[in-house]
Amino acid sequence: MRVGAYGILTDDAGNTLMQRSTELSQFAGAWWIPGGGVEHSEDPADAVVREFAEETGLDVEITGLRSVTSTVVPMTSEWSQHNTLVLYEVKATGGALRDDFDNGEGRNLWTPLSRLSGELMSPKTSTMLNLPGRWPAPTNGGRAPEPPPGMLLEQRVGAYAWLTRPDGKVLLTMIPPGYWAAGLWHLPGGGVDFGETPEEGLLREVYEETSQRAELTGLRGLVSRHDPESVTPDGRPSNFHGINIIWGARIEEETPLRILDVGGSTSDLRWFDVDEIADLPKTVAVEAGLSCA
Known part of the structure; x- marks a missing residue:
């Protein structure tokens, strides 16, 4: 990507x-x-x-x-x-x-x-x-670029939601041990897969992490995070650059909260009043969402 x-x-x-x-x-x-x-x-x-x-x-x-x-x-x-x-x-x-x-x-x-x-x-x-255009067909041959040798150089796009329900409460997720921000509250969402639009990736991730079917309400911001001494969940050293896109989202009909992606990057989830979030241990993505609330 x-x-x-x-x-x-x-x-x-x-x-x-x-x-x-x-x-x-x-x-x-x-x-x-x-x-x-x-x-x-x-x-x-x-x-x-x-x-x-x-x-x-x-x-x-x-x-x-x-x-x-x-x-x-x-x-x-x-x-x-x-x-x-x-x-x-x-x-x-x-x-x-x-x-x-x-x-x-x-x-x-x-x-x-x-x-x-x-x-x-x-x-x-x-x-x-958002305009129709013309572009030449690709030429034959060629190879995809090779990753650089040595430490994993990872640039990853993630999509996250400032997700609210009708009473105004915001849904946050807890990052489990073994991940870069273990013990911090985070926005529901995650990495965008190859071929997905950011919106498609976000709606999929929200459902996998919370079992909620969300509706996007608009683009809220973008957070860039660089950690040259990161470690992947499987223990590999990584020079990590995360580009996190934040959307506003809402649910009209709440269903029981349930983590469908068991063993992934979410260990807990909870609805919070906006006033409660300021005092929580939280990621920069939550800070960015809060600044637009």
């Missing part, structure tokens, strides 16, 4: 800054959103600021989290890549706009997004903009 961070920058006329590959590119004429891959241990918010400076010459500041989506892109006939796409809204604070021929991105152009429908664009761009 690969995580990318991208930014939507608009001018006073409502045009959006986009990149277009030159005729020298393998994908001549293709449109892209400024941004790129999140490096290991890097917060996606920092990544989009860095990528904007590298690709456009502009200094930007994040003004909001617009969406988190995903797509599976066939890279060759042999393998596909699952991309988690974090899209921010940004504003320019300095610098000077320039093209990016050195890095192969091409020209930076202001354009209304409506004119891009049906144009040549990557599946990632099409997904983030």
